[in-house]
Amino acid sequence: MPTVMTHMVAWYPDRDRSLEAAAALAAGGASYLEIQFPFSDPMADGPVIQAACTKALEAGFTLSGGFDLIRQITSMVDIPVYIMSYASPAVSMGVERFVTSARQAGASGCIIPDLPVGCDEGFFAYSKSIGMDAVPVIAPNVTHKRLEEILSVSPRYVYTALRAGITGTQTVLDQPLIDFLSVLSAQKVKVLGGFGISSSEQIRALSPYVHAVVVGSHLVRAITEAVSHGRSVSESIRSAMKQWEQ
Amino acid sequence: MKHSDNGFFGTFGGKYVAEVLRAPLDELEQAFSEAMADEEFLHRIEDEAKTYTGRPTPLLHARRASEQLGGAQIYIKLEGLANTGAHKINNALGQGLLAQRMGKKRIIAETGAGQHGVATAAVCARLGLECVIYMGEVDMNRQYPNVFWMRQYGAQVIPVTSGSSTLKDAVNEALRDWASSYGDTHYLLGSALGPAPYPDMVREFQSVIGNEVKRQSEGLQVEAMIACVGGGSNAIGFFSPFIEAVEPALYGAEAGGRGDAPGDHAVRMNGQGSIGVVQGYKSRFLLDLDGQVQTTHSVSAGLDYPGIGPQLAHLGEQGRIQFCSIRDEEAIEAVKFFARNEGLCFALESAHAGALAMKLAPDIPPDRAIIVNMSGRGDKDIFITARAIDEQQWTEFLHKEVQR
Numbered sequence: 001m002p003t004v005m006t007h008m009v010a011w012y013p014d015r016d017r018s019l020e021a022a023a024a025l026a027a028g029g030a031s032y033l034e035i036q037f038p039f040s041d042p043m044a045d046g047p048v049i050q051a052a053c054t055k056a057l058e059a060g061f062t063l064s065g066g067f068d069l070i071r072q073i074t075s076m077v078d079i080p081v082y083i084m085s086y087a088s089p090a091v092s093m094g095v096e097r098f099v100t101s102a103r104q105a106g107a108s109g110c111i112i113p114d115l116p117v118g119c120d121e122g123f124f125a126y127s128k129s130i131g132m133d134a135v136p137v138i139a140p141n142v143t144h145k146r147l148e149e150i151l152s153v154s155p156r157y158v159y160t161a162l163r164a165g166i167t168g169t170q171t172v173l174d175q176p177l178i179d180f181l182s183v184l185s186a187q188k189v190k191v192l193g194g195f196g197i198s199s200s201e202q203i204r205a206l207s208p209y210v211h212a213v214v215v216g217s218h219l220v221r222a223i224t225e226a227v228s229h230g231r232s233v234s235e236s237i238r239s240a241m242k243q244w245e246q
Numbered sequence: 247m248k249h250s251d252n253g254f255f256g257t258f259g260g261k262y263v264a265e266v267l268r269a270p271l272d273e274l275e276q277a278f279s280e281a282m283a284d285e286e287f288l289h290r291i292e293d294e295a296k297t298y299t300g301r302p303t304p305l306l307h308a309r310r311a312s313e314q315l316g317g318a319q320i321y322i323k324l325e326g327l328a329n330t331g332a333h334k335i336n337n338a339l340g341q342g343l344l345a346q347r348m349g350k351k352r353i354i355a356e357t358g359a360g361q362h363g364v365a366t367a368a369v370c371a372r373l374g375l376e377c378v379i380y381m382g383e384v385d386m387n388r389q390y391p392n393v394f395w396m397r398q399y400g401a402q403v404i405p406v407t408s409g410s411s412t413l414k415d416a417v418n419e420a421l422r423d424w425a426s427s428y429g430d431t432h433y434l435l436g437s438a439l440g441p442a443p444y445p446d447m448v449r450e451f452q453s454v455i456g457n458e459v460k461r462q463s464e465g466l467q468v469e470a471m472i473a474c475v476g477g478g479s480n481a482i483g484f485f486s487p488f489i490e491a492v493e494p495a496l497y498g499a500e501a502g503g504r505g506d507a508p509g510d511h512a513v514r515m516n517g518q519g520s521i522g523v524v525q526g527y528k529s530r531f532l533l534d535l536d537g538q539v540q541t542t543h544s545v546s547a548g549l550d551y552p553g554i555g556p557q558l559a560h561l562g563e564q565g566r567i568q569f570c571s572i573r574d575e576e577a578i579e580a581v582k583f584f585a586r587n588e589g590l591c592f593a594l595e596s597a598h599a600g601a602l603a604m605k606l607a608p609d610i611p612p613d614r615a616i617i618v619n620m621s622g623r624g625d626k627d628i629f630i631t632a633r634a635i636d637e638q639q640w641t642e643f644l645h646k647e648v649q650r
Contacts, residue, residue, distance in 0.1 A: 040539040041409060041524060043418040044264040044425070050408055063536045087262055087523035092537030113264040114523065121523070139266035146268060161266055 007216035011056035024234035028241035074106030109133025253442030258556035270428035318610035332622030340451030345432035358413030359548035360392025362436030367401035437477025441526030452483020478555035480621035501544035502571030546594035593622035
């Protein structure tokens with residue numbers, strides 16, 4: 001099994017089944033769990049995850065409930081858990097309180113794509129001060145100068161969107177992308193690479209160039225299909241992940 | 247402050263975007279500052295403004311309205327006479343020419359009321375650029391005349407069905423498009439909000455309104471200036487040359503909707519909004535306690551946006567601009583009042599400013615003036631105003647029209 005960070009949305013399709021999903025992802029061989037807190041306006045996500053966010057909010061997600069779910073998950077699984085959120089929930093709560101709550105819930109760090117280095121409301125400095133990972137999200141169109149700025153906060157991980165665009169559109173691993181990943185790998189930073197990964201071929205193709213492959217929309221879609229066909233969420237996840245081993 | 251300090255107005259503004267949008271925003275910022283230093287580009291804008299937009303727009307002394315209200319002399323800046331019927335054309339033209347200067351072939355835009363979409367589509371038709379407009383499905387239904395005209399101008403109008411299917415969702419969709427298309431595409435954002443450089447850029451292209459007013463109002467004792475505020479592009483352009491002075495008083499009219507309950511209005515200032523980061527910038531937004539964006543309501547599709555431009559939020563916090571809220575029915579009354587007394591057809595958005603003028607004028611002496619920005623004309627609103635004012639006759643007409 002290659003090293004994979006799996007992505008899921010808290011409260012999707014509801015609290016209990018998102019807990020079930022987390023357990024199934026860990027059991028299926030994920031090395032990291034990325035758990036997204038749903039937001040009303042997830043502008044960096046595609047239609048699959050946006051629809052999941054809308055459903056999750058309808059199912060009653062709250063921030064306090066979200067941290068409680070994370071606590072339950074981190075006590076249940078023995079792999080690192082990262083919280084992905086948009087800026088608005090974190091800023092509303094106060095970025096320091098948000099990161100502190102994540103830590104108290106047992107998460108290893110947070111990923112907040114619209115709090116980029118320099119416009120981050122103290123996210124990077126505060127996380128570091130309490131030993132939490134603040135994971136910057138970068139894209140292949142990043143300039144050399146900007147990459148230096150981002151790496152100047154000395155993150156342990158960077159999260160890389162491999163395709164210019166939004167989550168869920170197919171990623172093709174072309175030469176410029178491979179060059180970009182090679183430049184990154186030369187830095188003292190572990191690369192989490194994803195966006196649009198859906199097949200075992202893509203995972204295998206990408207694995208040599210990154211620390212972990214991020215699989216997102218593909219798994220959220222598996223949950224959506226399970227729900228619409230009345231199947232078990234954990235069963236669907238298990239069979240989706242089984243394919244990656246082949 | 248008149249310009250942002252590196253994208254910030256006080257603590258508001260910024261470039262809170264996913265990294266993929268950083269490069270196109272930096273490119274745009276650079277191109278904008280180069281273009282604004284290029285005399286030829288500025289002349290081109292001026293020439294188009296004169297011959298295509300129809301600038302300068304008049305500043306009308308509303309004598310009968312002033313008499314009726316029995317106070318200050320009301321002057322109305324007739325932005326609704328600009329080509330395509332609203333101030334939106336000023337920004338669409340500026341950014342359209344900028345996009346062309348940058349070598350972009352395709353324009354995308356969001357629209358709420360549809361005025362920005364119409365202006366963008368018209369400019370694209372004139373400049374020969376491909377045009378895609380994202381519009382919430384709810385807005386498409388209530389502003390169909392604008393959808394019709396966008397299509398006539400050759401734009402592709404894409405309905406947005408996510409979230410609340412209104413302006414903010416159209417912004418999300420446009421940003422998503424841009425994240426993968428910026429190589430050949432310019433995102434022509436319609437209001438003075440979003441990540442830097444948009445708030446500065448949109449204000450600069452809209453400041454032609456205020457600059458004309460400044461010249462046109464020479465010799466008047468101007469007590470107050472009033473504009474409606476959705477995202478705030480007409481307001482910031484209208485106020486722009488007056489921001490750094492102490493006078494006149496500047497008023498922003500927000501959509502008070504149908505009540506004070508969450509979801510019934512779009513009042514972001516005056517304590518109802520909270521400081522947040524949404525859609526790439528920091529400002530005041532209507533959020534719940536967990537930072538989720540709340541639904542809003544206004545009779546006017548252009549004022550129901552849950553956020554406000556960062557510069558306006560900053561000027562509000564500093565006390566330079568006072569914000570007041572106007573209910574739906576007060577806006578409708580203002581449409582009727584100015585139609586009857588001045589032969590003017592206010593857009594429902596601008597009628598919020600008109601309604602605030604009606605409230606303020608009686609307490610100001612007749613030797614003083616107040617200037618209202620009629621940011622747009624109300625022809626597009628006929629399906630809403632006709633129903634609100636005379637439902638029976640309007641419904642009968644629609645039935646007959648369908649049967650014809």
